[in-house]
Amino acid sequence: MLLCIDTGNTNTVFSVWDGERFRALWRIATDHRRTADEYFVWLSTLMTLQKLDLNITDCIISATAPRVVFNLRVLCNRYFDTRPLVVGKPDCLLPVAPRVDQGTTVGPDRLVNTVGAFDRHGPDLIVVDFGTATTFDVVDTDGAYVGGVISPGVNLSLEALHMGAASLPHVDVTMPMKVIGTNTVACIQSGIFWGYIGLVQGIVEKIRQERGRAMKVIATGGLAPLFDQGFDLFDAIEDDLTMHGLRLIHDYNKEMAHG
Ligand SMILES: Nc1ncnc2c1ncn2[C@@H]1O[C@H](COP(=O)(O)OP(=O)(O)OP(=O)(O)O)[C@@H](O)[C@H]1O
Ligand SMILES: CC(C)(CO)[C@@H](O)C(=O)NCCC(=O)O
Ligand SMILES: [K+]
Structure with a gap:
């Protein structure tokens, strides 16, 4: 196993x-x-x-x-x-090499996500991962990782507000019905929730413009379902994307080793 x-x-x-x-x-x-x-x-x-x-x-x-x-x-x-x-060590091969600036070390989780997403959804993808950071990974026509976006994660942003501002409590993220909060907690929840909705919409749109073509958006990570309540941000949500990618990379390396 x-x-x-x-x-x-x-x-x-x-x-x-x-x-x-x-x-x-x-x-x-x-x-x-x-x-x-x-x-x-x-x-x-x-x-x-x-x-x-x-x-x-x-x-x-x-x-x-x-x-x-x-x-x-x-x-x-x-x-x-x-x-x-x-993943990321020289002896671990990837099906397609990433195309990024020389000397850059791409996060292995992002490489793995792109392999998993390309296998399931084919070319031209934006993979959004809601982890410690919220990352956007761009997958080219041949499956290569060609760059992306790193933003602070949802829980990290909430924690930063609490740490940095004496009067702001620790708050859990939820979807507020209204954007105008009438108490401190509601104001923070609005800032985080509607802020991230705007972040995802804005970045996806800019990536599509920069690439000049249609791109599917695949979301993963614990908080992905929260941001999928009727906003049509994602074409698919896959909580097992990283595990799927890891298995594929393992199989690929076995194949290469045994010819
Ligand atoms: N409604 C929610 N509010 C706060 N946290 C949530 C909610 N739903 C899921 N989570 C959290 O999401 C996390 C799972 O996310 P995921 O594994 O993608 O990233 P992570 O563990 O936070 O980050 P990383 O992968 O960078 O370590 C879990 O820790 C879970 O507690
Ligand atoms: C961006 C994170 C923290 C997301 O988990 C991770 O992928 C990482 O540490 N990346 C290194 C830098 C990069 O991916 O370009
Ligand atoms: K993760």
């Missing part, structure tokens, strides 16, 4: 692919101090509860926080006797 690990700056997601489908998905807060032994105790408990054998034979990792890779590598070596593929 293949273990896919997606480490974001906030959360790390583990999922197990049995050759036909993903059997489970588990989430843990990202913390680079977590040791291989801690990961294993946690993971093996969940796998056992799910009645999954512990026979992981392969592993692929996408890590936006490079410091966590060391302990995840040790997890794979020590407990599963396998050498993980790490």
